[in-house]
Amino acid sequence: MSITPDSGELPLARDLPAGRPLSLKVIGVGGAGANIVRRLHAENLPGLALAVVDTDQAVLTAADLPDRTLLGAALTRGLGAGGDPALGREAATAEPEKISALVKDCDLVFLVGGMGGGTGAGVTPVLAEAATRAGALVLAFVTLPFSFERGRVAAAEESLRTLRTGCDAVLPLPNDILLQAAAEHENARHAFARADEWIGRAVKSVWAMLSRPGLIPLDLAKLQQAFATRGGRTLFGLGQGAGSTAVADAVASLRLCPLLQSPEFARKADRLLVSILGGPGLTLQDVRTLMDAVAEQFGRDPLVIPGAAMDDAMGDRVEIVVLGTCELGGRRQTPRRASARDRAAAAAGAPEPAPAEAAQNEFAFGTETESRGYFDKTDRNLFEGQDLDIPTYQRKGIKLVL
Amino acid sequence: MISRNRYVGAVEIGTSKVVALIGQYSRGRSLSLIGLGECPSRGVIKGAVVDYKAASECVHHALEQAERGAGVRLDEVYLAQSGGHLEGFQNEEGVNVSAADSMVSAPDIETVCHLAKTRHLPDGRMVVHHLRRPFRLDGRLLPDPEHHSGRRLEVGYWTVHGQENLIADHIHVIRGYNVRVTELILSSLASGALLTTPDDRRAGALVLDLGAGTTDYVLYREGCAFLTGVLPVGGLHLTNDLSLGLRLNNQDQAEKLKLRHGRGVVATKDRAEKVWLNGDLSVGDRQFPRQTIEQITAARTREIFEVVRQKLGAGFDPERTAAGVILTGGASKLPGLDEAAAQVFGLPVRLGEPPDWVGDDLRAPGFSTALGLLCYGFAAPSDPPPPGRRRSGTGLLGKMFSSLFGFLL
Structure with missing residues (x-):
């Protein structure tokens, strides 16, 4: 961690001590998380630390990584949480030292996992809180169960809510979208592999922005700016192209990205992080074309934070990833960082105050599902992606006062 | 106009109420209202008939009431058409003037009109109106170019089309009463015909009819209806927003609050100011902050105007809309609406004022469309025949047929 708890420095103005590179870490939680981390491991991205956490020894053994953590061995005897988020949570809270060791000295933590499982749903929020406390920027990419997995959906929603309070941004990826995007004959394994790939690419793009030579480099402060308010909705989309028409293809595929099609993402973002990753041939003109296309799609003049990087391995391919956040009704205007005062308190050994945001969230207004009331049974009244x-x-x- | 007196019926099947009017034209000159039927609407949502039986009952009730009051029986009526399925597009065509002396002839006019009107519609859609814009002869605006000389004659049409089955449902409701539909007329055009003068239309005006289920609008430019549109959002959305925002299970209560305290712009500064739901000291009466009510209604009204402005697109130019915005429709009674509209459109806004011949009982903005049907049906046929050609007068069915044939050929 670049800041010691007692430095009392304003968190947003933290400087990294010279000479120490930014430390990024991906933590895969549960079986789904482990799969994604394995995929990233195969890509061999320098400077990106990978770790796997699970309550299931078998998953950990299968994950061929040095950094593996088994949680709740005493509770589950290493057999997994059995789809029970409460058990997962218990396993995580029982061993705080393991958790804090995992997130120690990280500047940016990606949490990846599935919200349908016990470990993913139970452990991820705990990890997120611990990482935030340790001062890292926390982005969580989680998959949500299919809506036909009825029992799991409610639990997943619940976990998602807790997770939102603990992370700087949560990017949920509903498995239902996989169904929509899957071709008729595609087998399930491929469909799931694509979900892993989507998340993998998002992680990779942020990593590339921060570590590859950039046309428009991105630093941690800018990243923090993109996720300055927490708890709102997030938006996430990918596009890619290759060959001579790479840029045009990338724009077209971004427009078609199934992640951006669901009504949840139809709303406009307030802050948008656009990262463009291209080969050595990427020109500023290309970047401009892509940025224009993104601005057109998301309109409303959000705060756009551009980043563009080059990677020789990309060849003539171009990849674009957009990550956005939307503030919902000025609720939870809590600044993302725990204030220096909190840190001082923590340093003084005072018990960590329970995250106040979590308590407030219970009353948050926007969390209720959007309702159409009288028009519930009528056709959607769509205008430019919004249901009027x-x-x-x-x-x-x-925000309404009642 | 063969007989001295002609009776004309007009029916508007609105989302909140059905209005049937009977007008008497004396010697093709003056118009007097002799029958009125009104019935709260059922089975209509956002301007579209969703429950045929319930809607029929209301319409028949209203027609019966009007006929009884007037003491005449109607053969045919003008029917207002609204609903979110209506859409429009513009199409411009031009021809070179054929005659050697560059004098525009009737066949030239006919050709260019035909060209501009012929455009393939997707399956299941039918044309409701072909609205002709003024002719241009080498760029000169002319109401009737015949016998003028020039080289290139151009004309544009705004074609309004809708979903065939929904329109057919609408007509069948009327036919169930054994009355023919003379012509379907876009609600916005009807209101516009009532509330604008030829001068307004020449200067440019935007008429916004805020109904319960839909907001219908028409933009006039150069004396003609230039653009029309329907937004399936209206006063009921305000009510619904209130009932959700204030957690009222009862739409009637929300409606009451809207009528009493709703505003187009937030005027209350004091966050603590409260208003009573019923105000009668009864059990279950509750208080709500006045500002919240205004916030909810103002957000919606502003959005309605913004969406309309967006839908008008480049066709709307404040410079060319000198007569300003004219508001009408039942929801236009909301105070502060004019202010909100002025902010969005940047134009002077007024509430539509019906002409003097309209009696006191019908001066409420909710009657504009039905009254307009009587005016429109009489004064300005929707597709003014190109000068030099007589109208075939086949009525709606013929029109349905001809438009159908148009696609087939």
């Missing part, structure tokens, strides 16, 4: 039957104040995030 949903109250305007909800869509615009106007």
Whole structure:
């Protein structure tokens, strides 16, 4: 960690001590997380630390990584959480030292996992809180169970809510989208592999922005700016192209990205991180074309934070990833960092105050599902991606006093 | 106009109410209203008939009431058409003037009109209106170019089309009462015909009819209806927003609050100011902050205007809309609406004022469309025949047929 707890420095102005490179870490939680981490491991990205956490010894053994952590051995005897988030959570809270060792000295932590399983749903929020406490920027990429997995959906939603309070940004990836995007004859394994790939690419793109030579380099401060308010909705989309028409293809495939099609993502982002990764041939003109296309799609003049990097291995391919956040109704305008005062308190050995945001969140207004009331049974009333039957104040995030 | 008196019926099947009117034209000159039927609407949502039976009952009730009051029986009526399925597009065509002396002839006009109107519609869609814009002869604006000389004659049409089965449902409701539909008229055009003068239309005006289920609008430019549109959002959305925002299970209560305290712009500064739901000291009466009510309604009204402005697109130019914005429709009674509209459109806004011949009982903005049907049906046929050609007068069915044939050929 670049800041010692007692430095009392304003968190957003932290300087990295010279000579120490930025430390990024991907932590795969549970079986789904382990798969994604394995995939990233195969890509061999220098400077990106990888770790796997699970309650299931078998998964850990299969993951061919040096950094493996087994949680809750006493509770589950290494047999997994059995789909019970409560058990997963218990396993994680029982061993705080293992958790804090995992997130120690990280500047940016990616948490990847599935919200459908016990470990993913139970452990990820605990890890997120610990990482935030340690001062890292925390981005969570989680898959949500299929809506036909009825029992799991409610549990996943619940975990997602807790996770949102602990992370700087949570990017949920509903498995349902896999169904939509899957070709008729595609087998399940390929479909799941694609979910892993989507998450893998998002992680990779952020990593590339921070560590590859960039046309428009990105630093941690900018990244923090993109995720300055937590708890809101997030938006996440990918596009790629190759060959002579790479740029145009990337734009087209971004427009078609199934992740951006669901109604949840139809809303506009307030802050948008656009990262473009290309081969040595990437020109500023290309970057501009891509940025224009993104601006057109997301409109409303959000705060756009561009990043463009080059990687020789990309050849003539171009990849574009957009990550955005939307503030919902000014709720949870909590600045993302725990204040220096909290840190001082922590340093003084005072018990860590329970995250106040979590408590507030229970009353947060926007968490209720968007409702159409009287128009519930009528066709959607779509205009430019918004359902006009949903109250305007909800869509615009106007906070109401009752 | 063969007989001295002609009776004309007009029906508007709105989302909140059905209005049937009977007008008497004396010697093709003056118009007097002799029958009125009104019935709260059922089975209509966002301007579209969703429950045929319930809607039929209301319409028949209203027609019966109007006929009884007037003491005449109707053969045919003008029917207002609204609904989110209506869409429009513009198409411009030009021809070179054929005559050697560059004098525009009737066949030239006919050709260019035909060209501009012929455009393939997707399956299941039918044309409701072909609205002709003024002719241009080498760029000169001309209401009737015949016998003028020039080289290139151009004309643009705004074609309004809708979903065939929904339109057919609408017509069948009327036919169930054994009355013919003379012509379908876009609700916005009807309101516009009532509330604008030829001068307004020449200067450019935007008429916004805020109904319960839909917001219908028409933009006039150069004396003609230039653009029309329907947004399936109206007063009921305000009510629904209130009932969700204030957690009222009862839409009637929300409606009451909207009528009493809703505003197009937030005017209350004091966050603590509260209003009572019923105000009668009864059990279950609750208080709500006035500002919250205004926030909810203002957000929605502003959005309605913004969406309309967006839908008008480049066709809307404040410079060319000198007569400003004219508001009408039941929801236009909301105070502060004009202010919100002025902010969005950047134009002077007024509430539509019906002409003097309209009696006191019908001056409410909710009657604009039905009254407009009587005016429109009489004064300005939707597709003014190109000068030099007589109208075939086949009525709606013929029109349905001809448009159908148009696709087939």
